[in-house]
Amino acid sequence: MPISNANYEAIDPQATGPDAVARAFENQVAYCRDNGAPITALVCQALCELLDTTRGGTTMLRVRKWAGPALADALPLRIAGGLHALHLSGEEPNLAPIYEGLDPNNATQLVADALERHEPFMMPWLDGPPQTNEAGRSASFAAAFLWLVDRGLPPDIELFELGSSAGINLMMRRYRYDLGGATVGPANSGMRLTPEWRGDPPPVGSFDIIGAEGCDVAPVDLTDPAQAMRLKAYIWPEFTERFHRMDAAIEAANRFPPEIVRSTAGAFLAERLGRAQAPGTTRVVMHSVVWQYIAREERERIVAMMESAGAEASKDRPLAWVSLEANRDTHRHELAVTYWPGGENGTKLANAHPHGEWVEWDGG
Secondary structure, eight states: OOGGGOOOOOOOTTOOSHHHHHHHHHHHHHHHHHTTOHHHHHHHHHHHHHTTSSOSHHHHHHHHTOOSOTTTTTHHHHHHHHHHHHHHHTSOGGGHHHHTTOOOTTHHHHHHHHHHHTHHHHGGGGSSOOOOOOGGGHHHHHHHHHHHHHTTOOSEEEEEESSOTTTTGGGGGGOEEEETTEEESOTTOSOEEOOEEESSOOOOOOOEEEEEEEEESSOOOTTSHHHHHHHHHTSOTTOHHHHHHHHHHHHHHHHSOOEEEEOOHHHHHHHHHTSOOOTTOEEEEEEESOGGGSOHHHHHHHHHHHHHHHHHOBTTBOEEEEEEEEETTTTEEEEEEEEETTEEEEEEEEEEOTTSSEEEEOOO
């Protein structure tokens, strides 16, 4: 299966069985290829090719017999993250031709050999979903906040994030943004986000995040070098700028760690929405690349809670829901905003690269 021939096919994310496993890997190959990640595409293609063999040891045996929904579980990215970590550790130098972008014609063999030599290292990477925290997504959130302020919502924002991972986006108040010429954030920030901007810039204005809290079922502590390295392993190696942003985020977290609690999204949201909201503030619930990892029943509960809280919102105490999530039909990430009162029907503001490389703004 040459990378150029891999195709993305929308399927039920909860599908299980060998066909669903194979489709998850081929979808990942196509997704990586179409998002400028040929190295990660090559790794996922090698893994896809191993599905029909006996190579890859116990790790691939577990992948072939995966009982859960391979797509919803992000199975390809679990094992790809482990392989990248193996390369970063220096324990498997034979993977270097792949990660140096040399496009070796024996990539499948190199991956199989690495999996068989490092089973104790690789197996735990299959135990949980990938952590894909990325500061670049904050640029989309910042643009959405400017849009909300332009709609008349108070610029003082009380922020709650679902699936915060390491809390990198919770620290977005500390970052500087250039959004197609619209600038916001502290001028002296060590984190400067300047995505390629397509279309008109967002409204000119400002906002202030007066409080930021998040949750995750398995939060990452950026002040722990081992956990920080694990998060780096999930960064696609093609995007070297993401490593620079991660280093800046680690530095920021060591100065003042973000507020994250270990909790499910539903439980966290129920408690936070039950708090009194100060007048003259906008309460924002946001999340990025996390919705697919939340069980359907919990997603339905979250929607119901947001609609119920929205019905109680007022012009002086509005509620907004900002998301950057994949549209499984179009194979693109969409920045969407719903707010109460007045914006209950929701608005798609932009398409955006999943790691913040570009934003295609249409402003609704």
